[in-house]
Amino acid sequence: MSKTLLITGANRGIGFEMTRQAAARGDRIIACARNIMEAPDLVALAKSNSAITLLGLDVTAENDMKQIAAGMTRKVDILVCNAGILNSYGGLEDPSHHSRAIESVLMTNVAGVFFTARSFLPHLLETNETSSQPSGMTGKIAVISSAMGSQQRANSNAPIYRASKAAATNIARSLAVELAPRGIAVGAYHPGWVRTDMGGPSADVSVADSAAGLLARFDVLDLTTTGLYENYLGEALPF
Numbered sequence: 001m002s003k004t005l006l007i008t009g010a011n012r013g014i015g016f017e018m019t020r021q022a023a024a025r026g027d028r029i030i031a032c033a034r035n036i037m038e039a040p041d042l043v044a045l046a047k048s049n050s051a052i053t054l055l056g057l058d059v060t061a062e063n064d065m066k067q068i069a070a071g072m073t074r075k076v077d078i079l080v081c082n083a084g085i086l087n088s089y090g091g092l093e094d095p096s097h098h099s100r101a102i103e104s105v106l107m108t109n110v111a112g113v114f115f116t117a118r119s120f121l122p123h124l125l126e127t128n129e130t131s132s133q134p135s136g137m138t139g140k141i142a143v144i145s146s147a148m149g150s151q152q153r154a155n156s157n158a159p160i161y162r163a164s165k166a167a168a169t170n171i172a173r174s175l176a177v178e179l180a181p182r183g184i185a186v187g188a189y190h191p192g193w194v195r196t197d198m199g200g201p202s203a204d205v206s207v208a209d210s211a212a213g214l215l216a217r218f219d220v221l222d223l224t225t226t227g228l229y230e231n232y233l234g235e236a237l238p239f
């Protein structure tokens with residue numbers, strides 16, 4: 001049965017491809033971009049598929065997001081917190097890790113997930129007669145985290161991004177516990193090392209394979225598996 005997904009950061013990369021594939025299989029998508037005017041590919045995709053609705057959304061601007069959410073009456077089945085940034089792959093002495101950059105990474109990758117979940121919680125909780133949610137469930141939250149946030153996979157690069165993704169996974173776990181009694185399942189996902197602007201051309205996973213894998217994993221997330229941390233192939237990751 002067709003679902004409604006709200007996807008942040010849908011104008012390029014994995015978010016764009018998840019939007020494209022989900023729409024192609026018959027789902028309805030609320031595709032969010034922080035600047036629709038600078039999202040020509042997404043605008044063209046939405047023009048070619050009426051199942052895609054565009055929404056201007058900066059995940060760091062909670063007040064704007066709350067207002068936008070308050071004006072939206074649609075039920076959301078799967079809230080995909082995908083928007084993310086990586087400021088630098090350098091280590092401790094990399095000057096790119098300055099306070100403004102760190103603030104931006106933490107606001108986007110950590111606070112952005114929290115603000116998005118808080119703003120659209122009412123839409124996840126709404127009942128929908130045409131929804132395909134299993135009984136006892138109202139909606140799902142998928143946090144696109146990263147294996148780089150795994151404590152057991154610590155490495156010598158990108159400490160700020162790693163910390164932000166460790167926190168994103170941690171928020172997913174907290175929300176899983178808090179929202180289970182309200183019928184919402186939450187998962188943290190690693191999309192693979194993906195050939196996008198962020199992953200670069202040497203990455204080993206195509207954006208099509210990553211998006212297809214993630215969408216399939218969201219479909220099987222439920223209250224028995226809530227709090228999971230896994231990759232796009234469904235392989236569990238160590239926290």
Ligand SMILES: NC(=O)c1ccc[n+]([C@@H]2O[C@H](COP(=O)([O-])OP(=O)(O)OC[C@H]3O[C@@H](n4cnc5c(N)ncnc54)[C@H](OP(=O)(O)O)[C@@H]3O)[C@@H](O)[C@H]2O)c1
Nearest residue numbers: 009012013014058059082083084146193194196197198199
């Ligand atoms: N690619 C990988 O190998 C990889 C691996 C692990 C995890 N991830 C995670 O997967 C997610 C998607 O990554 P990607 O590879 O598709 O990256 P990408 O190609 O760089 O795209 C990032 C998306 O996030 C959006 N975004 C950034 N800040 C935002 C904000 N404040 N509000 C709303 N949207 C914002 C960007 O919008 P603009 O165009 O406006 O900047 C863009 O649409 C991210 O969370 C990333 O950390 C990626």
